[in-house]
Amino acid sequence: MLTHPTLDQLRALKLDGMAQAFVELEAQEETRDLAHAEWLALLLDREAANRNTRRFQTRLRAARLRHSQAAIEDVDYRTTRRLDKALFQQLATCRWIAEHRGLLISGPCGVGKSWLSCALAQKACRDGYTVHYARVPRLFADLDLAHGDGRFARLFRMLVKVDLLVLDDWGPDRLSASQRRDLMEIVEDRHGRGSILITSQLPVATWHEVIGEPTLGDAILDRIVHNAYRLELDGPSMRKIKAAEAIEPPAQPATAADGKAWKGAKK
Secondary structure (H helix, E strand, C coil), X not given: CCHHHHHHHHHHCCCHHHXXXXXXXXXXXXXXXXXXXXXXXXXXXXXXXXXXXXXXHHHHXXXXXXXXXXXXXXXXXXXXXXXXXXXXXXXXXXHHHHCCCEEEEECCCCCCHHHHHHHHHXXXXXXXXXXXXXXHHHHHHHHHHHHHHCCHHHHHHHHHHCCEEEEEEECCCCCCHHHHHHHHHHHHHHCCCCEEEEEECCCHHHHHHHHXXXXXXXXXXXXXXXXXXXXXXXXXXXXXXXXXXXHCCCCCCCCHHHHHHHHHHHC
């Protein structure tokens, strides 16, 4: 029997998917009649799937999503928040990322902007795109520190090279001069070569005031807004709705005994 030497060789070559599939196929009687080519095809399929899963997990860890478990399959379309289902499902195909277009999600606090952005980012990771998620206030703080400790070039290169850059919680604080310059450099280098997803509680029409300086504001927004899809949400806080659902006990179905008790009380 060559079972053990074969497994050792597969694992030494880091073909873990093939090794696991080999063990499973050996344990199944119905697979013993398969031709060598069919066995090999099954082993290769498992190895390819295993490698794709590992690559996805690596991309997902590198993305550092705020809601790493968010997924497009779990999106709630029932809650009234003006979420355009057709547009969102189109965005879930990730074609806008392939076309280097942007996405702007605006709406009040708690309506689900961050979660939706992470769901789309997670789908991008599944489809083979590189992603980086950052809250805007923390990103600018990191950039300020990076200017002083020599990390700026490396951080800037990462922000520019990823396929999708998610900037969560844009505004409402007005940008400083250094923040405007950094944002301009990031937007300029990514324009036409990568996608940006921005979420904000502020309407897009007010973003010019957040940037502060008219000339840079025009240049930045010209590169962000005119080539982007928009999801303009509105409605109650999703956190409040979920909290209420968790507290309120589910309604019990009426029974025949309940009906008799009600009739007795009526008499």
